Amino acid sequence: MTLTEKAINKISQDKIDFNLGVKLLLEDKAFNFDELFATLRDYIFNSIPNKTDYNSETYQNAISTIPLKSTYTTIAILQTYPPKIALNKLVELPKSEREKTIISLVWIFKITDTERRNTECKNGCEHYWHNLD
Numbered sequence: 233m234t235l236t237e238k239a240i241n242k243i244s245q246d247k248i249d250f251n252l253g254v255k256l257l258l259e260d261k262a263f264n265f266d267e268l269f270a271t272l273r274d275y276i277f278n279s280i281p282n283k284t285d286y287n288s289e290t291y292q293n294a295i296s297t298i299p300l301k302s303t304y305t306t307i308a309i310l311q312t313y314p315p316k317i318a319l320n321k322l323v324e325l326p327k328s329e330r331e332k333t334i335i336s337l338v339w340i341f342k343i344t345d346t347e348r349r350n351t352e353c354k355n356g357c358e359h360y361w362h363n364l365d
């Protein structure tokens with residue numbers, strides 16, 4: 233697991249404060265938007281039980297609670313399109329939207345992964361990223 237992957241999971245598991253964790257990810261000297269975006273997209277889709285279109289009540293709850301203004305392009309796209317299409321659109325946005333996109337994706341993963349940990353993984357699991365010290 234890379235330091236970035238560990239940081240994302242620590243944020244999800246409340247082992248790092250959300251705002252501080254996102255700031256660390258964005259200010260990382262090795263920050264690479266495409267890589268971080270791909271990691272977060274995989275993490276989100278892996279954490280959602282519905283593999284047909286990845287739309288679930290928890291996903292909907294996640295996008296409606298992202299801590300950003302709902303008028304931002306990033307949020308409007310997430311609220312308008314189904315998950316797979318929305319994420320394909322987000323990766324194409326101008327650089328000025330990247331920070332908002334990362335904040336949104338980390339938030340979505342935090343919610344969907346927490347749901348998974350509280351359900352599927354409740355009685356212990358073999359996901360090494362759920363078993364951080």
Ligand SMILES: [Zn+2]
Pocket residue numbers: 349353356357358359362
């Ligand atoms: Zn697990």
